[in-house]
Amino acid sequence: MAKGADSGGVLQVSKCHCETGRKRHRIPDSVRIPFENLQTTVAQGIVHDDTEDEDGDEDGDEIMEDNQVLDDDDNDNDNNDNDNEEGDNGEVASPGHHFAHPPPPQLPPPIGAPPPLIPNQAPMGIGGAQADLMWMDNLDESDTDEVSEPSTDATQPTLHDSDSESDEEGVPQIATWRLNLTALSTVYNFYAVAYRDKIHISRPRSCVTNVLPTKPDLVLRPGPSHMGIAVGGYLDQFFPHQVNHLIVGDFGDKEILLLAYDDGDVIGFYTRHIEDELLRLEYDDEMRPPRPPKPFFHENVGKSAWGLAVHKQSRIIAVGANTHDVCVFVFALTGELYQHIEEADHVEFFRTLIKDENGVLGNRVISGGEKDNAKFVNGLERAVRRRDANWRIVLKTGSAGDNIPNVAFGSDADGEAEKVVAVDVKGNLWIMDIWGMNKCPHIRLDGLHSTRTPSDRQRLFQWPRELPRAWGVLILPESSFLPTKSYTDSLGLKPREAKYASNEKIGRWIDISTGIKHVKNNSTIHPWVRSGNENRFAINPHVQRRQRLESWYDFNTSSQVQSWSATIDEQGQQRMPLIQAKGKYQTKQKDVDGKLVLGDGSSIMRTYELDIELRSFEENGVGIMFERAIEQDRPANTVLRMMRWSHERLSNLIHVPELSIVVAGSLCGRVALVTLTRPVYENSPFKRGFKIEAILPTKKDEDSQLRPICPLLGVAIAPMPCSGKLGKADEPLGTRGYRLMLHYYDLRILSYEVYRNTATEELSVV
Template sequence: MLSGCRQFKEVSLTVTGAQSFKDRFPGSKPHDENVPGCSEDATGRFKIPCNVTGLSHVYNLYFVAYVDRIYVYEPQFPSQNIEQEPVLIIDTETKPQSPEDQRHYGRYANRGTRAINRLLVQLLGTEEIIAVARDDGDVEAYYIRHIYSAIEKRAYYDNTLGILGTDVKPFFQRNVGLSAWGLAIHSTARMIAASSNTHATTVFTFALTDGEPEDEIDLSDEDEVYYYAMNEVKPPNDRRKNDVRILAHAQGSQNLPDIAFCNTGNDPAGRWLLTADILGQVATWDVHNLQLIQLVNAALSPPVFSIPSGWMDPRNGVWGLLFLDPLSFRNTETVEEALGISEDQPSVDLQKVKDTAIWDLGRTVDRLENVRRPFKDFGKPVEVKNGNYADPLEMSRQTANVFSSGTTSRRSHSQISSTVEEEEEGESEDRMPEDSDDSDDEVGYDSAEESHVTVQRQDGSLFQVEKPKPGARFRRGESMCGDLPCPILQLSFKDVYLYQPAPNSKAWEHFPMPSMRRLFRQEVPACFESGKFGRINMYAQIPSLGVVIIATQKGRIAILSLTQTVTRMLDYAKQDPTLSPQDRPRMEKRIYGFRVDHMLPLPSQEEAGHRPKAGIHGIAVGPVQGTEHLDDGLKRWRLLVHYQNHAMLAYEIGKPSRDQLDLSLMAI
């Protein structure tokens, strides 16, 4: 970081390790048998998963999904380097679908490969587990304690067990119909949820004995599992039996790449669930009552034209959702410090920003050293096979939505053959979906920004089209999650948004929304121009530090500091469009915000060639070795970044220090 550029202290950051492919596999080539494939399966399909790495918070174990297997490593201290050989490999066969699976998901269940699309490490009750979502629709979960025990057995000198952990079995394995992507665990309520390309989300709830969780879950008798769907009998909430709850709504016709439970302690019973689709729509669900509560579309770059049904919105599709603990937000003295605005930054007009519903703070990142410079290194680009992808963007198979009642409204779309010349290259536009069957009030909030785009006709002539204003639309007047006091972070394809909590359960209370347009904007090699690499679909939290880490598969990671302050802003409950800006009613309000403290890899790491020309395979956060059993406030935290060419970068993240070091000198 350049000294003196910012008037506040960022969280501390230390580079601890960097491994290239040659470091991990000396003398080997990428397609040798001893090198596991990151993305290419046996059929030759190139798959781009979401985050598929994780760190245990109890043991020194690092998990990486290579296509269909889970590799387990023990990182070395202090570099966090990992050995060429894992300490264990977990490989699980598919499970035949049950009669209930057939009834609810039809003949499509178990279609697809065994490739893992997402990996998640989290507590379920008091047990730490690792869960995975697969391309064939399988969702599996393993007790990490059992994995650690299997590793210990293999450490004895007379051990005859192989590295393949055939003795490690999932305690939970169910199928959700089609390719599974979103994965969420509610720790205290003991729930596992998964979204799939059926456009539905399945919530598995585990029985509690006398209202209290047992140490381990008993799924031996699957006949005792009860299924509940929308518009049917509501499930009992005494939690005496295992049940399956399927959430879908009539207009939900898009794939769902991410979902989220609230694990902050503010929703201990697991009532609220968020789902995100590739058109940019966020849905809020009441899991207890199987009700759709709210639908939200937020967009800094709303689509200009509508295009045929079935296409996605390449700018506003949502790929990440996080409930944030309000106690994790650090108090700041000024709104400038809270939002990362430097005194010598005239490009950010704070007063103008505060007169909008969505506060676009993307320019604040420009104060980071060399953050916008082109990415160049001396490495060889990772090979990308265009056209044969398997991910949530793929066209859904032609299957009826059996999870919700009601007829999907038909709407005509005129195909656009013109070219839109904007800051994004060659990306299609799409109209945000409308729900004609929804009779509830719709609440919309727009920012003051207006601009035009140039459109080229087929005959070559040009004309100007007014660009839609950035804004957010709430389908109903109530808030997303009642009076839940937790801010919500939304990661769209290229943008980031933060919803305020709503203490009075009104939609307007979610404003203002501190946001960042095109946070990871950077000139990159042509191999990354595929939109599938550009999405922001990886994230991790360190609540005790007030830090959220997000990443784009193009290869960059941002460390966000969560902040809060009190400032004077628009009173959205009293908005009157006829008033001039200076006459609009205002109010004092506590604002939850964020700022970008660091962008990784550091410039010095790029100069040294430590950032490969490869996409990110996964990011993982966990305690540094030896601090696992300390209170969260005393733990030291490590960040491991795994690239798709097997390169690794490692960092240690800590609280802001008084004597900030020049990080450009700290790269290895």
């Protein structure tokens, strides 16, 4: 292990443990598993160790920019740069390989009308973009086998019986193009995974490999509400009641499992009730049938539900939906408490308030004039804050908003929830006041990529129809940031390797994208390319894949950038700090604290398809941008035969305060471990930052054929229930080990142990 004298504690990741779905569920070879369909032909020069999986499945995928042309010279230059950079693991493409070699067989262009859509596989996702289609041009037999079969019972879409499917043969059926569908309880030893409308609950049978039982210990299958039946499906009209997203979170002093459904239902279970039933089943000698617990919460948000957030101290829930709204469920603390009654779910348990994008209450208008109206609104606000009734507060984004895949809560200085922070698929970041009823307008912050102004040629031929979409958001308190003593230890690269942005519209930013070359055991080239198996890709020239030929920011035209970057010395110290005055950045000897964006001084992290952005907790502070964090190079216009479209979405974010990390999972099958940092040395040009310490599966895992070529069903992380060498639950923070589980569409699970010790060393991937 290399020494890094300034780091605040090494983050360590164990060797990968792999369990295939075929082995776990004891599925015979005669039964097909969706997405388990491609074997690997290994090229010479790729070394595999003895951890190779018995099935020989190959590695995962993502998609490069659409219509991007990579000729021999460009590719050679890129590869030479990579090979000569420090920390790039010395990886090279196969001998004689160039991305511009004759491509594999192409999918022919559609003639006339657009080709038909595969009903259950249309990746409309939460984005709803018409470009997100799966073309059916000349699919061969293997292609059709790769696609999960949709329901054919159009007459009774809400009564879809998934028990009749191949579940009975031991192959759980997945819902495709969703968000995170797995979770580990942080209190009890069980793992939850959603398969369409079912939630399988299982106890891992090993503290080392996290192996799961052949059959789940308990299955939850809550039915749809009356409103859910009326709303129907967004991704799947034939089977609407499928899970889009699930999380585990603290709700007061209790932990809950919260689920969002495609028919707009939102359902919550107390994990204590799940644990009680697991214990009963384990110790009941009479082997009585399971009695799945009933949900404590079951509501509907009017359209496909996606973003989920729970606030521990305030005991409220937020849900983002394809209505372009966020619903905040405020539970009564006095008076009549909320209690869901399954037989009467058409009853309104919550009083509804609607606030438009200007913060104006839309429920009632008092005819007595502005004074009477203000009196009414102020009285209503006091009533809501008293919380002697259950309230549903609908925060609308208006015409500027779009579908909302992720939400989070912002707190005030006392730790009570005061804001909802949300992202939509246009890239917008929304900061919305919860309690204020008297003209508290939402704050909308564009995606950073919107600062680019394309030229006429780019506008006609190259520039994307839409800017990168936002998929994830987290609120990160100062206590979660690890103290660091140098620039390099804070951001993962040297000051001269970073880029510096300064703009009146977006403020000051540090681009640390080149730090990807310092991430150990990471591959920036797709494993199929490295192993000479490019022919396994399909070519679809009609995919309107977003192309960004240039960076998110033009670093060459701004004099502000040049003047600011010149103030940063080789130690990463700022000689002359900059402050904002009258809309322009000026130098000053003494820095001035900025106004907090959130009441408690927390930072906001926003993720896009490939990029990670950490906004300053101060309005005039310095933000950090990491572009294309999980991207791997591959030939232009290549797609997976079973996916047909980009599935690069950094949408699965889990904050682990004890380890000072964010687990950032992408639908493409890769997961970044992001360490949050807080420089404590003098004259740092920024106050909070981050660095990517590992990307899983590692290059070694890929070369050992452990990573499957299919999307990620979910990523889950929680403390290890076994103490051993990793520490007991009552030991100091940071000494416990965490289990990290990556669950794929082909049912394979890759498991790691992650922990941070007290040694001052760099990241070690064992």
